[in-house]
Amino acid sequence: MSSQFFCGVDLAKHHFSLHAVDDRGKVILHKSVSRAKLLTTLANMPAMRIGIEACSGAHYWARAFTQLGHDTRIMAAKYVSPYRTKGKNDLNDAIALCEAVQRPNTRFVPVKSPWRQAILAAIGKGEQFDAGRDFAAWLGLVPKQYSTGGKPRLGRMSKRGDKYLRTLLVHGARAVITNLGEKQDRLSTWGRSVLERRGMNRAIVALAAKNARINWALLHNQTEYQDYAA
Known part of the structure; x- marks a missing residue:
């Protein structure tokens, strides 16, 4: 049975933090990348369910990630904050997004054209x-x-x-x-x-x-x- 992968991407203006795990919780990616390298980084990853937080650029990035073959989900902040267990910073936010996108009770915002x-x-x-x-x-x-x-x-x-x-x-x-x-x-x-x-x-x-x-x-x-x- 093939593994499933999950990823949280904390969106920002210049640098983006990513945290990805497999279906057993093993970390396969945990780092920050520049805007110029974001899509290249994700293009070299296996197909994942990616969680991002709703914001002004969320729909643009969701469409871009989906074109790379990922299942991209947009979430309201209230569904992400309960999974932030450490101090608030970009990488910890990415971890929280990765956790939230796996949960069955999380509601997602439809990606808009x-x-x-x-x-x-x-x-x-x-x-x-x-x-x-x-x-x-x-x-x-x-x-x-x-x-x-x-x-x-x-x-x-x-x-x-x-x-x-x-x-x-x-x-x-x-x-x-x-x-x-x-x-x-x-x-x-x-x-x-x-x-x-x-x-x-x-x-x-x-x-x-x-x-x-x-x-x-x-x-x-x-x-x-x-x-x-x-």
Whole structure:
């Protein structure tokens, strides 16, 4: 039966402390490394369950460690502190993280993608918007409205709100719309229909707005994306 390995990594700005053990508690790594050597050090280790404490850079490092083949877990500080048995320093913190990541009662924070982090930074859980369309409007992905002859008319999209998020959504939508081909999934069928009726630019904006509403719903309901709903 193959051994399982566990590691705690104390994240810092310039130097990182690591403590790793096998499933019998034997120490296989206990040292501090520079930022430049961190990924190389972990790349040369066997696949491990790595524990890190939640902080501003935790999701970035979790994604990087996972790409190296490790099972990376982010933990709140309250789950780590009970396992700190000696004075507080970086190596002792790494030992505590290594202990905490092995415990069955430890709860872990889901690792977030860069996009999800950007959305959370901008809107939190979406409480300030009553509906997904409000979020799309805040991003400037809905058309301006004006009246002529007593009838409401729709103009170009407003382009107000967070430019960076709007740009990401539009570029992502453009990549999808320009590569529809003959795909028959619901997203492609919907996108092709809008493209045929409204043209390229409007189809791109329509998909960007739809994706904004989907993202709001995921954040508001605290759920994960499962399947595209046309």
